[in-house]
Amino acid sequence: MSVNPELQGRVFLPTPPYLVGREKIREFAKAVFATNPVNFDVEAARAAGYSDIVAPTTFPVVVQGLTLDQLLAEPDAGIDFARVVHGDQRFTYTRPIVAGDELTATLTVASIKTLGGHSMVTTESAMVDATGAHVVTTISTLVVRGDE
Amino acid sequence: MIGIETLAVGDVVAEREFALSRDSLVRYAGASGDFNSIHYRDDVAISVGLPGVLAHGMLTMGLAVQPVADWIGDPGRVVDYQVRFTRPVLVDATTGATVLVVAKVGKLDEETQTARIDLTVSYGEQTVLGKAQVLVNLAGA
Numbered sequence: 001m002s003v004n005p006e007l008q009g010r011v012f013l014p015t016p017p018y019l020v021g022r023e024k025i026r027e028f029a030k031a032v033f034a035t036n037p038v039n040f041d042v043e044a045a046r047a048a049g050y051s052d053i054v055a056p057t058t059f060p061v062v063v064q065g066l067t068l069d070q071l072l073a074e075p076d077a078g079i080d081f082a083r084v085v086h087g088d089q090r091f092t093y094t095r096p097i098v099a100g101d102e103l104t105a106t107l108t109v110a111s112i113k114t115l116g117g118h119s120m121v122t123t124e125s126a127m128v129d130a131t132g133a134h135v136v137t138t139i140s141t142l143v144v145r146g147d148e
Numbered sequence: 149m150i151g152i153e154t155l156a157v158g159d160v161v162a163e164r165e166f167a168l169s170r171d172s173l174v175r176y177a178g179a180s181g182d183f184n185s186i187h188y189r190d191d192v193a194i195s196v197g198l199p200g201v202l203a204h205g206m207l208t209m210g211l212a213v214q215p216v217a218d219w220i221g222d223p224g225r226v227v228d229y230q231v232r233f234t235r236p237v238l239v240d241a242t243t244g245a246t247v248l249v250v251a252k253v254g255k256l257d258e259e260t261q262t263a264r265i266d267l268t269v270s271y272g273e274q275t276v277l278g279k280a281q282v283l284v285n286l287a288g289a
Contacts, residue, residue: 024179031179032210033166036217038224054224057217057282058210065181082196086205088232088279096224139230 003119003144004078005112007071012107015066017130022099024062025055032056045098052099060091060103060127064138067107067125079121079144087120087141094134102130110139117146149221152261152286155253161265162215162251168203168237169244176207190241203237203245208276212249212269216282219251227262228283231269235276247271254281261287 029039037044105125185192217223254266267280
């Protein structure tokens, strides 16, 4: 099984809205060893000018996971998850995520490249808030190892 | 806050050591929703040709930006963050693993009031992330 090159350029349906909870931010922040009060304490976040606590920089990976599930479930994708390694990752923000945000992500397969039997699948998940305004885009490259 | 005029390319702005244990990996699995069992089961890791349980790449990425967030004082000032995953972090069941993060000023842009902070993230003698770059917004500092 190999990755279907026709996936390149495919745009998926937006994910159902993901409501960013305050306790989820705290749980994630603790898991990535965050210690900044703006990630945990509502008063500290408000003093810094935010409406609620701020999510750690890599938090959108939680929502990105929903879009990757869509990709892996695509019947013609040809992506065997057991052969997938994370190659690179990027987060590009328009504004920080705060508790109470409702994020909707739209996945685009930006490129598929083949290198020495491996396929590199680069995806972009653009996340907007409840008003439709852009919040963050996550860019992720999955390396799918070829058959040995 | 930190004014861009106080910084020079090459300045080390933050440095921190992180002690990872298997508990850290289980905690991250739950928080992130990434339950790939190579991050908590040696038998599964070994069956797919790995030397043992590895830290999630995204856990390494997630912790490596924390010294920068604390230096800048406000994690919301991180506007862009990217890494390449170059080597795995093997987390021993009893002794864990120690990851060292050193954050240096890589580039300054007075016009946009942004600083690019370059991270060196290492485990033992080897770096585990490549092109680890954090763009921070210093406007209004």
